[in-house]
Amino acid sequence: MTTPAQTTQTDTAQVTRIEITDPRRRLAFVPRLFATALGESMAATFLRKHSDYDGGMWHFYEVPRGISGHVAAWTDMATTCPTGYIAPPDGTYQMTIPGNYFDAEVSADAAGIIATLSVLNQLCWKVFEMGSQYAQTCQGLIDRQDALKDYVSIINHPESSLIFRAID
Numbered sequence: 624m625t626t627p628a629q630t631t632q633t634d635t636a637q638v639t640r641i642e643i644t645d646p647r648r649r650l651a652f653v654p655r656l657f658a659t660a661l662g663e664s665m666a667a668t669f670l671r672k673h674s675d676y677d678g679g680m681w682h683f684y685e686v687p688r689g690i691s692g693h694v695a696a697w698t699d700m701a702t703t704c705p706t707g708y709i710a711p712p713d714g715t716y717q718m719t720i721p722g723n724y725f726d727a728e729v730s731a732d733a734a735g736i737i738a739t740l741s742v743l744n745q746l747c748w749k750v751f752e753m754g755s756q757y758a759q760t761c762q763g764l765i766d767r768q769d770a771l772k773d774y775v776s777i778i779n780h781p782e783s784s785l786i787f788r789a790i791d
Contacts, residue, residue, distance in 0.1 A: 640686070641685040643707075649683055652707065653709070656706065656708075656739075656767060657743065657746060657764075658746065658750070658763065662709075665742045666741075667681070669738045669741050670711060670718075670738050673719055673720050675716055676711055679711060681709045681711055681712070682709065682710045682711075682712075682731075682735070683709050684707050684710065684735075685706075685707040686706045686770065686771065706767040706770040706771050706774070708735050708740075710732050710734065710735025711734055711738075712731060713731050714730075715730055715731070716730075723788070723791055725788055725791075727788075727789075729782055729785055730782060732780075733786050736771065736775060736780075736786050737790060740768055740772065743764050744768060747761055747765055750764060772787075775787075
């Protein structure tokens, strides 16, 4: 079961995001997104290391594809790969990523996008090192990462500049 679509107000339009709440779909979502069942654990570990996150039930979101795969009804941009992200419990998180000179307070939504992008990037490098027989899996991780970045830009996420600074 999927909850009714939630909307995020942006400057140009309303964009729907779909939260996955059905237990069976939740079980399938993380391995599909990260190509491993360990993706949620990796994201939680990332946030424990880089923020004041201390646990809780994560939210799972599918990035809307709309008609013909369009990210938003008001744009011609289409995703080539289904993607999404996971986000920690609602609230704000003080994030510090020393390697990127990043230190800021972000919403749970932004923290989840940052964690998801970071884990996708980390997994991409690990899979790449496994050899050419895993090239398709690596490309899928890259495609999901790129589609999520495109989504953040296209919807004009209110914290997009913080998200991109954090992953830079």
